[in-house]
Amino acid sequence: MEQRWANTSxxxxxxxxxxxxxxxxxxxxxxxxxxxxxxxxxKFGREDGSSEVQLxxxxxxxxxxxxxxxxxRDRPNEGTLAIFTEFxxxxxxxxxxxxxxxxxxxxxxxxxxGLRESRAVDMESLCVVAGKSVWAIRVDLHxxxxxxxxxxxxxxxxxxxxxTFRRPxxxxxxxxNQEIIVHDPEVxxxxxxxxxxxxxxxxxxxxxxxxxxxxxxxxxxxxVSGVRMTVTxxxxxxxxxxxxxxxxxxxxxxxxxxxxxxxxxxxxxTTKIKEAVxxxxxxxxxxxxxRHPSLIAKKITVPDVEMKEAxxxxxxxxxxxxxxxxxxTSTSLTTTKDRDTNxxxxxxxxxxxxxxxxxxxxxxxxxxxxxxxxxxxxxxxMMQTDEEYDPNLKKDQIASAxxxxxxxxxxxxxxxxxxxxxxxxxxxxxxxxxxxR
Amino acid sequence: MDVDTGNMTQTNLVDKVVVPGxxxxxxxxxxxxxIKLGSGLRQDCDYISVMQAGKLRLSKPNKYWVESSQKRYVxxxxxxxxxxxxxxxxxxxxxxxxxxxxxFLPVLAFEGGTRRNxxxxxxxxxxxxxxxxxxxIMNPELSCTDASGKAAEFGQLKNGYMFETSTxxxxxxxxxxxxxxxxxxxxxxxxxxxxxxxxxVWVNASSPDDVIxxxxxxxxxxxxxxxQQRIMAEKLLxxxxxx
Numbered sequence: 313m314e315q316r317w318a319n320t321s322x323x324x325x326x327x328x329x330x331x332x333x334x335x336x337x338x339x340x341x342x343x344x345x346x347x348x349x350x351x352x353x354x355k356f357g358r359e360d361g362s363s364e365v366q367l368x369x370x371x372x373x374x375x376x377x378x379x380x381x382x383x384x385r386d387r388p389n390e391g392t393l394a395i396f397t398e399f400x401x402x403x404x405x406x407x408x409x410x411x412x413x414x415x416x417x418x419x420x421x422x423x424x425x426g427l428r429e430s431r432a433v434d435m436e437s438l439c440v441v442a443g444k445s446v447w448a449i450r451v452d453l454h455x456x457x458x459x460x461x462x463x464x465x466x467x468x469x470x471x472x473x474x475x476t477f478r479r480p481x482x483x484x485x486x487x488x489n490q491e492i493i494v495h496d497p498e499v500x501x502x503x504x505x506x507x508x509x510x511x512x513x514x515x516x517x518x519x520x521x522x523x524x525x526x527x528x529x530x531x532x533x534x535x536v537s538g539v540r541m542t543v544t545x546x547x548x549x550x551x552x553x554x555x556x557x558x559x560x561x562x563x564x565x566x567x568x569x570x571x572x573x574x575x576x577x578x579x580x581x582t583t584k585i586k587e588a589v590x591x592x593x594x595x596x597x598x599x600x601x602x603r604h605p606s607l608i609a610k611k612i613t614v615p616d617v618e619m620k621e622a623x624x625x626x627x628x629x630x631x632x633x634x635x636x637x638x639x640x641t642s643t644s645l646t647t648t649k650d651r652d653t654n655x656x657x658x659x660x661x662x663x664x665x666x667x668x669x670x671x672x673x674x675x676x677x678x679x680x681x682x683x684x685x686x687x688x689x690x691x692x693x694m695m696q697t698d699e700e701y702d703p704n705l706k707k708d709q710i711a712s713a714x715x716x717x718x719x720x721x722x723x724x725x726x727x728x729x730x731x732x733x734x735x736x737x738x739x740x741x742x743x744x745x746x747x748x749r
Numbered sequence: 750m751d752v753d754t755g756n757m758t759q760t761n762l763v764d765k766v767v768v769p770g771x772x773x774x775x776x777x778x779x780x781x782x783x784i785k786l787g788s789g790l791r792q793d794c795d796y797i798s799v800m801q802a803g804k805l806r807l808s809k810p811n812k813y814w815v816e817s818s819q820k821r822y823v824x825x826x827x828x829x830x831x832x833x834x835x836x837x838x839x840x841x842x843x844x845x846x847x848x849x850x851x852x853f854l855p856v857l858a859f860e861g862g863t864r865r866n867x868x869x870x871x872x873x874x875x876x877x878x879x880x881x882x883x884x885x886i887m888n889p890e891l892s893c894t895d896a897s898g899k900a901a902e903f904g905q906l907k908n909g910y911m912f913e914t915s916t917x918x919x920x921x922x923x924x925x926x927x928x929x930x931x932x933x934x935x936x937x938x939x940x941x942x943x944x945x946x947x948x949x950v951w952v953n954a955s956s957p958d959d960v961i962x963x964x965x966x967x968x969x970x971x972x973x974x975x976x977q978q979r980i981m982a983e984k985l986l987x988x989x990x991x992x
Contacts, residue, residue: 322833322835322845322873323873324833324873324874324875324911325871325873325874325875326875326906326907326908326909326910326911326951327910327911328873329908330908330909330910330957330960333957334957334960334961337957337958339957339958339961340961341910341961341964342961342965343961343962343965
């Protein structure tokens with residue numbers, strides 16, 4: 313028993329008294345004002361639908377996955393959304409592995425009410441065959457570090473993950489027109505979820521019998537506070553849920569005040585989340601586009617894996633300007649051009665975007681997708697690059713690609729002699745013309 | 750035989766970061782010398798190798814040790830620590846000092862302590878104490894007197910604010926000459942601190958503003974160099990117009 317005692321985090325009398333005394337002068341222990349949030353960082357993982365949110369010291373990860381399942385009998389044409397929480401024991405000494413405790417269940421319920429019951433995610437678009445097959449979306453929230461205010465952070469993580477989640481496109485077909493074909497993400501672009509609004513959870517902690525309230529309490533303030541209330545509002549001012557936990561009562565006037573403050577905070581937070589999601593989508597789209605010239609440039613360095621990494625890093629650093637980036641990707645790569653140019657020519661030659669099968673290229677190419685879905689590009693930059701590529705792709709992909717790369721080599725003269733730069737260009741052009749015909 | 754560049758009579762890894770497995774000294778290459786090994790180093794037949802990641806330090810002529818920083822504390826004899834009282838048993842208080850076990854503080858281990866005047870510490874009291882017994886397995890024991898039995902500032906700390914840091918930062922705050930951040934802050938604000946080698950720091954000042962300023966400055970100074978600490982402290986003071 314002593315062993316367990318040794319592991320829980322403790323609060324001293326000094327801290328309790330000090331936090332309350334400081335709040336009487338409207339200052340908080342980490343220097344924030346009463347209604348300030350801590351620093352928020354939203355990051356995304358490599359897969360669609362995974363996000364990592366850091367709110368001060370609190371660290372939460374969210375993963376969204378989807379599966380085809382039978383719908384509930386009373387809602388045959390709606391998909392389902394379920395939230396699962398996992399309080400990792402490394403987040404807090406008081407979290408135990410195994411069955412979720414009260415706090416875990418409360419967090420799951422508040423986020424569930426905010427997302428599902430407020431109809432933030434459109435369920436009817438998740439239906440594939442009414443009554444038989446719908447998409448069941450599952451959101452897993454992992455608490456990595458408990459620095460206080462888990463509900464807000466987990467909510468933001470869930471929203472960010474849902475915004476970047478893509479489900480495979482599926483269509484009904486087959487012999488009896490009842491078979492559901494789930495299309496490979498390489499063949500058809502996966503589809504994002506339709507999110508109508510962003511319910512943002514704002515947590516308040518009350519001190520000194522409701523005289524002082526703070527937003528985004530950190531774990532020491534949470535331990536000292538008497539009452540905690542979470543309101544979930546969206547930027548339109550709709551109240552999605554209210555959850556009040558713990559001890560003393562709050563005056564109804566205070567509740568209304570909290571709702572008003574929360575709706576202000578909600579609009580700020582919504583903007584932040586949307587910006588982060590858009591930046592991430594732009595990066596992803598950029599990666600897809602840049603793979604086209606780097607298919608050629610890709611072969612220039614020796615190991616494929618390294619090349620991919622280098623080109624991805626380059627794409628991150630570069631602006632979306634099509635001209636600059638291909639040049640820079642190739643200038644960053646040292647050359648064994650002669651050896652590889654033939655091989656690289658071989659690749660595009662074998663590739664026919666109009667064939668039904670997916671092209672057998674190591675870097676899972678999305679070029680066929682580009683042809684089909686260039687109109688779906690997310691960002692303006694994407695649109696420009698797509699349009700530039702699109703006519704070329706439809707007619708004479710290889711010529712255009714090699715034309716671009718020959719441009720690359722022209723400007724790559726500094727490291728090598730002009731002769732070396734010129735040679736591969738000629739080779740490639742000849743092959744390209746041959747291949748194009 | 751894998752002999753690195755570190756194996757000379759005088760190791761050139763002093764004041765550098767070492768990781769477990771690094772060989773620091775090759776005893777076969779040294780003549781009859783006495784070497785004193787501190788924490789984090791181990792003798793492996795003919796080699797002295799590192800057991801804990803950290804910075805290797807040398808105190809001339811022959812004392813070597815590794816300075817590392819953790820969030821948890823391993824109790825050592827004669828360390829001064831800040832503990833939180835968890836429970837009051839009949840003959841000792843159970844005190845949490847961020848160690849693997851709770852520490853015992855005998856109820857009589859105070860200056861002039863008798864059965865009649867046992868101090869009343871409730872759960873959550875902050876205590877400044879000294880470690881008098883520390884084995885690996887048993888619960889460590891504390892005392893609120895110094896070696897001669899006087900109080901010497903040990904005992905309960907009242908008011909102020911306590912926060913937790915790593916053991917490395919605590920050691921830096923206690924180093925002499927005075928740690929730069931404390932010096933820079935002390936020029937403008939008057940405050941008192943108690944630093945526990947177990948990674949707990951208590952700060953007290955006349956107004957809550959000052960306490961918060963000092964505690965945040967200390968928390969931010971862990972990975973800064975001396976000049977950086979001074980600059981950071983001065984910027985903070987300027988921002989809050991304490992000049």
